[in-house]
Amino acid sequence: MDKKNYLPRIIDKAVENHLSAFGAVCIEGAKWCGKTWTASNHSKSKVYLGDPSGNFQNKSLAKLDPKLVLDGDTPRLIDEWQEVPEIWDAVRFEVDQRGKKGQFILTGSATPAQKGILHSGAGRISTLRMRPMSLYESKDSTGQISLED
Numbered sequence: 001m002d003k004k005n006y007l008p009r010i011i012d013k014a015v016e017n018h019l020s021a022f023g024a025v026c027i028e029g030a031k032w033c034g035k036t037w038t039a040s041n042h043s044k045s046k047v048y049l050g051d052p053s054g055n056f057q058n059k060s061l062a063k064l065d066p067k068l069v070l071d072g073d074t075p076r077l078i079d080e081w082q083e084v085p086e087i088w089d090a091v092r093f094e095v096d097q098r099g100k101k102g103q104f105i106l107t108g109s110a111t112p113a114q115k116g117i118l119h120s121g122a123g124r125i126s127t128l129r130m131r132p133m134s135l136y137e138s139k140d141s142t143g144q145i146s147l148e149d
């Protein structure tokens with residue numbers, strides 16, 4: 001993903017605002033709506049749990065010890081976090097330990113298989129709902145008529 005090809009999204013400002021207010025941001029939405037691409041644009045390091053390289057090495061490491069995928073420059077993107085639901089609590093705990101804002105961006109389109117009860121993440125992890133690209137965002141509209149008006 002080459003950042004120079006990134007088309008600004010309406011959600012970008014909200015992502016920045018939430019990163020400055022919370023330790024982590026979780027971006028949820030339908031498949032192919034641009035969650036990973038948008039989060040990648042806001043992150044300084046990334047781990048893709050769905051990457052098949054090395055027989056899904058990243059996912060295997062996360063299952064072994066979720067903390068192993070949290071290390072990296074921040075904000076750190078953890079894509080498809082729901083593949084290893086324990087990551088949620090690991091992120092919550094790490095946010096508490098570090099005491100800093102803007103540490104992680106979690107992305108995923110599926111609801112995690114709940115084996116146990118996940119902490120809500122209240123006050124630590126903010127959730128944003130991402131919608132598919134609008135005509136204005138894709139440059140197929142001038143934006144003269146807006147739902148915001």
